[in-house]
Amino acid sequence: MSKTRTITLLIQQAPYGSSKPKAALDMALSAAVFEQNVQLIFMSDGIFQLLPDQQPADILAKNTSAALTALPLYGIESVYVDAASLQHRNLSLEGLAIDAESVSTEQLATLIHESDVLVAL
Numbered sequence: 001m002s003k004t005r006t007i008t009l010l011i012q013q014a015p016y017g018s019s020k021p022k023a024a025l026d027m028a029l030s031a032a033v034f035e036q037n038v039q040l041i042f043m044s045d046g047i048f049q050l051l052p053d054q055q056p057a058d059i060l061a062k063n064t065s066a067a068l069t070a071l072p073l074y075g076i077e078s079v080y081v082d083a084a085s086l087q088h089r090n091l092s093l094e095g096l097a098i099d100a101e102s103v104s105t106e107q108l109a110t111l112i113h114e115s116d117v118l119v120a121l
Contacts, residue, residue, distance in 0.1 A: 007031050008039040008115035011046035020121040021049050025067040027119065032074035039111060040071075042100065043082035047089060050081070052097035068098050082108060 011024045028038045042050055050068070071079065079100040086092065086102060093102055103111070112118055 004035060004037055005116040006037045006039060006114065007117045007119070008041060008112060010112075010118065010120040011040060011042050011049060012044040012120065014045040015049040021046065022067070024119070024121040028076055029067065029070065029074050032076050035075075037078070038074075038076045039078040039080065039115065040076065041080045041082065041103075041108060041111065043085045043108075047081060047085050047091060050096040050098060050100065051091075052095075071098065080108070080111065 007028075009024045009028050011021055013020050015021045024040075028040055032038050071077075079098060080103045081093065081096070081100045083102045083104055093100060
């Protein structure tokens with residue numbers, strides 16, 4: 001029997017211009033299929049991935065919003081946003097496309113410390 005692990009993914013890059021944000025979401029969904037405890041932490045420009053009404057077709061990119069809305073279907077309910085990153089970009093939790101919890105730098109450190117696996121993208 002396999003051990004359930006806590007896998008934390010730090011998503012730090014804007015949703016388009018790199019494959020890393022999509023790879024992070026794909027990794028999260030894949031881990032959840034194998035019944036791992038997945039936590040997503042959006043920080044820095046990664047927060048832009050959570051904005052609604054994105055139009056990536058204008059830059060010939062695929063929209064990653066579908067993966068975000070699928071998170072609860074896969075049992076991924078631990079979605080966090082770095083409070084300082086939100087404030088720095090003049091964004092609020094209410095303006096995000098999905099539910100997330102705003103956390104302080106100290107809370108982020110605790111989440112990371114308590115993780116079995118940390119992947120930063």
